[in-house]
Amino acid sequence: MEQSYYDPKDLKKFGNIGEWDKALADKFFAWYGDVFAEGALTAREKAIIALAVSHTVQCPYCIDAYTADCLQKGVSNEGMMEAIHVAAAIRGGSSLVHGVQMMNKVQKLSM
C-alpha cells in the first residue's frame, strides 16, 4: 500500500490514462490543449484562472502545474495570491450566501 495518495511523479504519467481508453483520452487532451491556447483570453489569464480553480478543487497536481506555469508566464507572487483569494472568496461567499436560504427557512418555520 502506498504511504500517500498523491505522488508528484504521477503528474508526468497523466498521459498514461490513454492506455486504457485512447479514444477518449485523445479527445480530452486535444480539447485541453485548445482550451489553454491564446484566444479572447491570453494564455497567461487562463493560467491564472487555472491556478485559482486548482485551489478550489484542491488538486495537488494542478497546483504544482499551474504555479510553475504562472511563474513561467511572469505572474507575480502577489498576482497568484490574489487569484487564490478570489477562489477562496467565492468558496466562502458561496457558503455564506446560502445563509439567506437558512434565514428564509427559519422565517417560514417560525411564528
Add this chain to the structure above:
Amino acid sequence: MKSLHAQNKPLASPENQLEWLAKGSFADGTWPSFSQRLSKMNHWPLKARPLEIFQVNLGYMCNQVCRHCHVDAGPDRQEIMTRETMQLCLDAIAHSGAHTLDLTGGAPEMNPDFRWFVEEAARIGVRDFIVRCNLTIIVANKKYHDLPSFFAQHRIHVVSSLPYYDIEKTDRQRGEGVFKKSIEALKMLNAVGYGMPGSDLHLDLVYNPSGAFLPNNQMGMEADFKQALSRDFGIQFNQLFSITNMPISRYLEYLIASDNYEDYMDLLVQSFNPAAVEHVMCRNMISVGWDGMLYDCDFNQMLELKPAVSAKHISEFQSKAWNERDIVVASHCYGCTAGAGSSCQGTTTHAE
C-alpha cells in the same frame, strides 16, 4: 557572497559538473543523451556554420555575484585577459570572417584593457560590437560613469541582464541593491540615446527566470517589461531577450541544493524543440576564454569542453577548420534547445 571557487565548493570544478550532468536519468537511459537526441533527427554530429560572432570573455571578475551565474563570476575571481591575448584576438578577427565582436565576462568593463581592445578593434575595421553589460558596473565606481558615452562613441550594442521589472525578483537573483542601481544605469544609458525611439544606439535587456522554470514567450515578456519600466521609471529599451538558465556552475548548485535538479533537467529534456537546433548559437560563433583558449560557446568554456579542432588556442586559430568543425555537446545543451530555444540573442525560434 563568494564564488564557488573562493568557497572551494566541489561544483567549482568542471569535471564535477560534467559528472553530475552525466549521471542519474541520463546514465540509466531514462533520458537520451543530447547526441542521441540529435541523432534521432539526423543532426548528429552537429556541424558548424561560417563564423559570424567572435565572442571574447575578458575575464571572470565581476562586481556582482548572481545566484544563477554560469561563469561563477565575482569580485574574488582573478582570471583576466591580458593585452597580449587581446592582440592575438585582434589578429584572428581580421581573417576570421566574423562580423560581430561580442564582449563578455564577468564584467568585461573591469578588464583594465577593455577600452583599448574596443578602440583597436574599431581601428582594424570591426563595426559591430556587443557588450554584455551588467548595468551596475556603470554606477559601481566613478571611473565607470562615462561608460555610456564610451559605448555610444563606438556604437556598441549594449545587452544587459535584468531578470525582472521589480526589485524583489531582481535582487533575489542578482544581489541586494542591484535593481536600484540597474535602474540608475539604464537612465544613464537612455540619457545618451540608448534605447530611445529613433536612436541607432541599441539597448537590449535579457530576462532569465528567477528559479527552476523556463522563460515565457519572449514577445509577451518584452511588452510587460516595456510597459512596467516606462510607467514606473520612464525607461526605454529596444528588445528583450529571453534566456534559459543553464544547468551549470552556480545555477547547477542551486538546482541541486533546492532539490530541483531532476525536475528541471526533465523539463529541459521534455521541452526539446527540434526547430531550436537549427539556430543554436554555437553553430556560427567562437568563444575565446580569458587565457586565449577556444571553445564552441561560453557554456562549453565554463565546462572546459575543448573544441574538436587541432588549434585549441587563439594563437593557432584557423578559420577554415573552425567553420567545418563538429560541435562538442553534452547534457547542458538541452538548455539551448528547450521550448522556444535560447541563445545570447534570446529565443532561436519564432514558433512561440
